[in-house]
Amino acid sequence: xxxxxxxxxxxxxxxxxxxxxxxxxxxxxxxxxxxxxxxxxxxxxxxxxxxxxxxxxxxxxxxxxxxxxxxxxxxxxxxxxxxxxxxxxxxxxxxxxxxxxxxxxxxxxxxxxxxxxxxxxxxxxxxxxxxxxxxxxxxxxxxxxxxxxxxxxxxxxxxxxxxxxxxxxxxxxxxxxxxxxxxxxxxxxxxxxxxxxxxxxxxx
Numbered sequence: 001x002x003x004x005x006x007x008x009x010x011x012x013x014x015x016x017x018x019x020x021x022x023x024x025x026x027x028x029x030x031x032x033x034x035x036x037x038x039x040x041x042x043x044x045x046x047x048x049x050x051x052x053x054x055x056x057x058x059x060x061x062x063x064x065x066x067x068x069x070x071x072x073x074x075x076x077x078x079x080x081x082x083x084x085x086x087x088x089x090x091x092x093x094x095x096x097x098x099x100x101x102x103x104x105x106x107x108x109x110x111x112x113x114x115x116x117x118x119x120x121x122x123x124x125x126x127x128x129x130x131x132x133x134x135x136x137x138x139x140x141x142x143x144x145x146x147x148x149x150x151x152x153x154x155x156x157x158x159x160x161x162x163x164x165x166x167x168x169x170x171x172x173x174x175x176x177x178x179x180x181x182x183x184x185x186x187x188x189x190x191x192x193x194x195x196x197x198x199x200x201x202x203x204x
Contacts, residue, residue, distance in 0.1 A: 038172060038182050041165070043134040045193050052125040057083060057116070060125065068112050068129050070094065075114075082116045082123075089115040091202065095187060097178065099133075104171040108133045109190040111198035128201035130194040136172035136186070137165075145169065 050067060052060050057079040065072040070092055082088040092112045099106040110131040117124045142164055149160050164170060178186075 037138065037140050038136045038178070038186075039139045040134045040186065040189055041137050041171075043132065043190075043193065045197075046131045046133075047197060048127075048129040048131070050127045052123075052127070054123050054125070055121060057123055057125070064114070064125070064127060068092075068127055069108075069110065070112060078114070079116075082118075085116070086118045087116070089113065089202075089204075091198070095190075097183070097186075098174055100174045101135075102168075103173065104168060105136055105174045105176070106133055107136065107186055107190065109187065109194065111194060111201070113198070113201040113204060115204055126204055128204055130197040130201065132190040132193040134186075134190065137168075138170040138172065142170045 048068065050064075052064070054060050058076070061072060061076045061079060064070065065075050071094075074092065078088075078090050090113070092114065094108075094110050094112075096108045097105070099108050108131060110129055112127060112129040115126040142161075145164060146157060146160050149155065150157055
């Protein structure tokens with residue numbers, strides 16, 4: 001049954017390749033270096049902008065913490081410090097390696113700028129967040145699968161990759177350990193996608 005499925009994948013691959021080869025190559029693009037154990041896939045960049053006006057900063061602690069996925073105590077402590085200030089600005093950085101979707105690990109890096117100005121007893125709070133997220137997949141196991149299958153069945157290699165990605169065969173699970181170097185590489189890659197936007201938000 002597995003072999004039959006791969007044959008169907010191969011037929012689909014050939015059809016896609018004839019119709020739009022560039023589009024198909026973009027699908028396969030995440031595989032870049034088989035010597036790197038973990039690769040990044042499904043990377044997304046998002047942003048969120050909200051403005052609030054209140055006479056009591058404590059009244060919006062929960063709302064901002066929830067909407068921007070920030071630690072409540074950090075937001076509350078910052079608001080306490082700003083209570084008697086006419087102007088303040090703070091950058092909150094947060095990275096989460098334990099998020100998951102459909103049982104697979106999702107890594108999220110976000111930078112949130114909060115600016116507070118006080119005029120005649122009314123606080124204006126401007127919040128700006130840039131967020132980058134991704135899944136991880138095991139390059140080594142994926143390549144072992146490809147090497148084994150290409151010698152066993154007459155299936156085009158791109159179709160094998162397509163099959164593996166479609167079924168998330170080698171996606172990283174939340175409980176699988178990450179090495180310090182992998183953590184650094186993932187952080188650097190995610191940060192490179194939002195660094196410019198975060199710097200822009202610092203100037204609000």
